[in-house]
Amino acid sequence: MHYPNLYQSLQAELGAAVTAPDHFAFCHAQQNGPLAVVTPLSEEETVATVRWAAANHIALVPVGGATLLNANPSVNDKRWLLLSSRHLCTVTEYSPNDMVVTAAAGVTIAQLNQRLAEFGQWLPFDPPAPDRATLGGIVAANTTGAFRTAYGAPRDRLLGLRALTPDGQVIKAGGKVVKNVAGYDLCKLFTGSWGELGFILEATFKVQPRPACDHRLRCPFSDPNYARFSPDDLKTALDVLLDFQTRQLDLAFAILVVDRTVRLLIALHGNQPKVEWDRNQLQSMIPSLVELDHQDADFSLAQDSRIPPPTGFAIEVLSLPSRVPELSLRLNDLHPALLTINLAAGRITAQWSHQDTRNEVWNLCKSLHPPGASCTFYGVPELSRSSLPAAALGMGDAVVHALNLRIKRALDPNNIFSPSRWVDNGFETAQE
Amino acid sequence: MRDQFIATLRKMVGEESVLTEPAELRTYDCDAYTLDKARPAAVVLPDSTEEVAQIVRLCNQYKVYFVARGAGTGLSGGAMAMADGIIIETARMNRILEVDWVNRRVVAQAGCVNLAVSRAVAEDGLHFAPDPSSQGVSTIGGNVSENSGGPHTLKYGVTTNHVTGIKLVLPSGEVADLGGKCEVCNGYDLVGLITGSEGTLGVITEVTLKLTPLPVSVRTMLAIFDSVDSATQTVSDIIAAGIIPAAIEMMDATITLAVEQAFHMGFPLDAGALLLIEVDGAEAGLDEDADAVAAICQRNGAREIRRAADSKERDLLWKARKKGVGAAGRLAPSVVTQDGVIPRSKLPEVFREITAIASRNQVRIGNVFHAGDGNLHPCVMFDERDAEEVKRVLQANKEILELCIKVGGSITGEHGVGIEKVNFMPLLFSPVDLALMERIRSVFNPDDLCNPGKLLPTSKSCIETKWRPKAAAI
Numbered sequence: 090m091h092y093p094n095l096y097q098s099l100q101a102e103l104g105a106a107v108t109a110p111d112h113f114a115f116c117h118a119q120q121n122g123p124l125a126v127v128t129p130l131s132e133e134e135t136v137a138t139v140r141w142a143a144a145n146h147i148a149l150v151p152v153g154g155a156t157l158l159n160a161n162p163s164v165n166d167k168r169w170l171l172l173s174s175r176h177l178c179t180v181t182e183y184s185p186n187d188m189v190v191t192a193a194a195g196v197t198i199a200q201l202n203q204r205l206a207e208f209g210q211w212l213p214f215d216p217p218a219p220d221r222a223t224l225g226g227i228v229a230a231n232t233t234g235a236f237r238t239a240y241g242a243p244r245d246r247l248l249g250l251r252a253l254t255p256d257g258q259v260i261k262a263g264g265k266v267v268k269n270v271a272g273y274d275l276c277k278l279f280t281g282s283w284g285e286l287g288f289i290l291e292a293t294f295k296v297q298p299r300p301a302c303d304h305r306l307r308c309p310f311s312d313p314n315y316a317r318f319s320p321d322d323l324k325t326a327l328d329v330l331l332d333f334q335t336r337q338l339d340l341a342f343a344i345l346v347v348d349r350t351v352r353l354l355i356a357l358h359g360n361q362p363k364v365e366w367d368r369n370q371l372q373s374m375i376p377s378l379v380e381l382d383h384q385d386a387d388f389s390l391a392q393d394s395r396i397p398p399p400t401g402f403a404i405e406v407l408s409l410p411s412r413v414p415e416l417s418l419r420l421n422d423l424h425p426a427l428l429t430i431n432l433a434a435g436r437i438t439a440q441w442s443h444q445d446t447r448n449e450v451w452n453l454c455k456s457l458h459p460p461g462a463s464c465t466f467y468g469v470p471e472l473s474r475s476s477l478p479a480a481a482l483g484m485g486d487a488v489v490h491a492l493n494l495r496i497k498r499a500l501d502p503n504n505i506f507s508p509s510r511w512v513d514n515g516f517e518t519a520q521e
Numbered sequence: 522m523r524d525q526f527i528a529t530l531r532k533m534v535g536e537e538s539v540l541t542e543p544a545e546l547r548t549y550d551c552d553a554y555t556l557d558k559a560r561p562a563a564v565v566l567p568d569s570t571e572e573v574a575q576i577v578r579l580c581n582q583y584k585v586y587f588v589a590r591g592a593g594t595g596l597s598g599g600a601m602a603m604a605d606g607i608i609i610e611t612a613r614m615n616r617i618l619e620v621d622w623v624n625r626r627v628v629a630q631a632g633c634v635n636l637a638v639s640r641a642v643a644e645d646g647l648h649f650a651p652d653p654s655s656q657g658v659s660t661i662g663g664n665v666s667e668n669s670g671g672p673h674t675l676k677y678g679v680t681t682n683h684v685t686g687i688k689l690v691l692p693s694g695e696v697a698d699l700g701g702k703c704e705v706c707n708g709y710d711l712v713g714l715i716t717g718s719e720g721t722l723g724v725i726t727e728v729t730l731k732l733t734p735l736p737v738s739v740r741t742m743l744a745i746f747d748s749v750d751s752a753t754q755t756v757s758d759i760i761a762a763g764i765i766p767a768a769i770e771m772m773d774a775t776i777t778l779a780v781e782q783a784f785h786m787g788f789p790l791d792a793g794a795l796l797l798i799e800v801d802g803a804e805a806g807l808d809e810d811a812d813a814v815a816a817i818c819q820r821n822g823a824r825e826i827r828r829a830a831d832s833k834e835r836d837l838l839w840k841a842r843k844k845g846v847g848a849a850g851r852l853a854p855s856v857v858t859q860d861g862v863i864p865r866s867k868l869p870e871v872f873r874e875i876t877a878i879a880s881r882n883q884v885r886i887g888n889v890f891h892a893g894d895g896n897l898h899p900c901v902m903f904d905e906r907d908a909e910e911v912k913r914v915l916q917a918n919k920e921i922l923e924l925c926i927k928v929g930g931s932i933t934g935e936h937g938v939g940i941e942k943v944n945f946m947p948l949l950f951s952p953v954d955l956a957l958m959e960r961i962r963s964v965f966n967p968d969d970l971c972n973p974g975k976l977l978p979t980s981k982s983c984i985e986t987k988w989r990p991k992a993a994a995i
């Protein structure tokens with residue numbers, strides 16, 4: 090839908106660029122899509138937008154590179170705008186000697202890592218589509234990828250942030266030093282809050298020296314000449330991952346990629362002697378390991394596994410390492426087009442190229458609880474988290490759910506930010 | 522009413538679990554921060570989550586303030602009670618409930634001692650990585666509440682990076698099971714919010730912790746420098762070189778003297794500063810890392826580098842470091858330990874300024890701290906009975922914390938705000954930031970019965986006027 094008059098009057102009012110949400114195909118598929126996209130050029134314009142939206146009871150859904158807009162969609166009956174961080178993209182402060190960087194929310198992880206590379210450093214997050222995924226989005230979704238076990242999640246590296254609250258005030262959480270316990274850790278509250286508590290303006294992270302050596306390996310677990318792998322191939326591969334876990338191997342990651350064949354991708358990080366030693370050790374366990382180029386298509390396949398095919402959908406299941414084999418096999422029974430399994434991180438992704446299996450996947454996810462597993466759907470427009478049972482969301486019991494809602498209400502009393510996206514079910518204390 | 526409250530308490534948990542005799546209560550006047558003191562009406566020692574919940578509900582009924590206490594080693598007055606309030610001590614809740622080896626998790630009661638957790642899983646090649654110097658006595662509940670650090674948090678992260686689940690008795694008496702064994706929880710990260718909340722959002726009764734594989738190999742070295750300047754420059758250079766040792770700890774001449782008097786380690790008393798540096802990991806490649814570190818020390822003029830030949834020598838070096846703050850107590854009757862954090866590249870300049878602050882205020886300051894994290898611990902030594910000296914100590918503390926803020930740092934890296942630093946919070950946070958924190962507190966603790974007067978200056982309580990005789994002097 091297009092509202093030329095609305096765009097004009099909004100633009101005049103806010104100063105910020107206001108456009109039709111044409112680029113956001115996913116939103117078009119939603120029954121109640123956004124009115125427009127507001128893309129402020131400055132913090133002042135962002136503040137003006139938030140104040141205007143609050144005054145006019147219009148909801149705001151923050152968006153960065155839109156790589157995760159299709160996960161936990163904001164399904165609500167309010168009028169709403171997408172508030173884009175795309176033009177807030179300066180690296181404000183970088184002190185390589187302190188290994189600390191501060192950057193605006195709209196900086197992409199690829200841009201930032203290019204800058205950090207000049208000093209042999211990086212921020213070790215590997216979300217899908219790194220050239221579009223912004224720091225604000227990465228924090229809001231607490232999302233990374235294969236490197237999660239080795240280098241931690243955004244929650245572990247975020248030192249501080251500045252954010253806009255629903256009343257248009259700028260708040261600061263944390264700071265710019267690597268250790269800090271002054272006050273409540275509001276960084277934790279914003280991290281993984283899916284844009285429900287405010288608009289993140291800027292974030293400060295603890296960065297990491299790049300490993301002197303980054304070695305990549307692959308091992309096939311099925312015969313590439315067959316039309317499709319056999320379930321036993323997958324079982325064997327899962328046994329190997331479980332063996333890695335119990336032996337406490339120090340790997341940067343080990344991921345199974347499963348489509349027509351089953352193969353294991355491994356990254357080894359460290360100095361030269363360590364990586365060589367690791368490699369020899371692995372080689373003695375799995376002789377069929379081969380060296381791999383960093384550019385190998387399998388890595389981007391694994392990294393982007395949450396981006397669903399155009400007409401399909403994807404899910405991510407987060408659980409415990411010990412549950413991964415069983416869950417992987419159950420998901421595999423539903424014939425996904427692509428399955429990736431990171432046992433150490435307790436993480437499985439699966440995607441299907443059509444929507445037919447959705448109900449079966451849905452039923453499987455419902456049965457995940459207990460003990461402790463959660464799932465996120467990508468690319469199902471009409472699916473709001475509020476329509477999933479609390480148990481499948483891993484939301485905890487009634488007391489915990491009520492606490493979550495009370496926090497949302499205390500920080501966003503008029504439900505301006507990302508309504509119904511995460512903990513809030515339209516402010517109803519809906520229980521299963 | 523008070524008698525009725527105490528009598529009900531006794532009925533709830535048993536006679537022997539409620540302390541009310543003045544002689545028994547004296548220990549609870551303060552924690553390891555001794556400048557503020559207040560005597561609780563009673564100390565109660567529950568045995569289970571259910572008992573804690575009952576106690577908290579009773580406190581609500583009688584409108585009695587309560588505060589949780591672990592081992593009382595806190596250094597910011599967090600576990601100090603309100604006068605007439607009660608202390609809920611977790612000493613009896615010290616059991617390890619479950620070790621999940623495959624998933625590397627342990628579930629422990631809040632009163633379990635830090636080191637007891639690591640000892641229980643050492644055979645499986647695992648440990649609980651956060652290692653505050655007080656780890657032989659401090660509790661998991663205290664560690665989580667303070668988000669404690671330790672020497673090895675440089676590489677392994679602080680407590681919050683190792684907690685996945687918390688059972689919390691809310692200030693209303695309800696029990697909330699936050700998070701679990703999974704690393705990623707759904708809903709807001711309440712486990713992350715509770716960690717470091719200094720006992721102001723409820724009473725923690727159980728914690729699920731991540732376990733970390735023990736390093737296969739370790740290299741520990743002690744580098745001796747003529748001046749503090751060259752030692753601090755070395756720390757900056759190691760970090761800038763992209764090496765992340767497991768720990769870089771520093772002791773200055775004053776602390777070295779105290780340690781030497783206590784343990785006779787053969788440390789040179791004319792040295793300006795000592796750096797204790799450890800690298801760990803797989804055996805392969807470790808010598809290369811250790812050599813790279815040693816080369817940086819040498820480039821900065823290290824007079825001598827002693828490498829620990831075996832685990833016995835390593836333990837001895839660590840003993841010297843871990844008992845450093847305690848040893849400072851040999852040099853003066855009272856010690857307050859500051860906990861500011863600064864960007865690591867600013868260490869040389871900040872140290873010069875701390876020396877100037879000490880001499881300007883005529884106080885004696887020894888430094889033993891987590892240099893790799895930029896987390897300072899200036900130990901200010903004095904005699905608590907000398908009111909004039911106490912004033913100068915507080916002034917020096919204030920100047921040091923202001924200095925930390927000025928160079929872009931924070932007022933506390935691991936000891937917490939407690940009662941000690943509440944008045945510094947407005948220097949670090951705006952009224953809007955503080956109001957937001959206050960709102961969060963009200964979500965959990967609307968009547969402010971749970972540990973009032975701590976962490977936030979705006980919290981409603983009479984503690985500032987009534988119970989802050991000394992630190993209030995700032």
Ligand SMILES: Cc1cc2nc3c(=O)[nH]c(=O)nc-3n(C[C@H](O)[C@H](O)[C@H](O)COP(=O)(O)OP(=O)(O)OC[C@H]3O[C@@H](n4cnc5c(N)ncnc54)[C@H](O)[C@@H]3O)c2cc1C
Nearest residue numbers: 591592593594595599654655660662663666670720725935
């Ligand atoms: C010699 C010495 C060395 C130290 N070294 C370090 C160090 O290296 N790193 C470091 O970070 N700290 C250090 N500390 C400070 C202190 O040991 C830590 O803060 C520790 O975590 C406190 O644990 P505790 O059990 O003694 O807690 P307490 O002092 O009893 O309590 C601390 C705070 O936690 C709250 N609390 C305790 N238990 C609970 C619970 N179950 N539920 C809710 N709230 C609770 C209390 O209300 C209080 O606010 C040191 C202290 C000393 C005396």
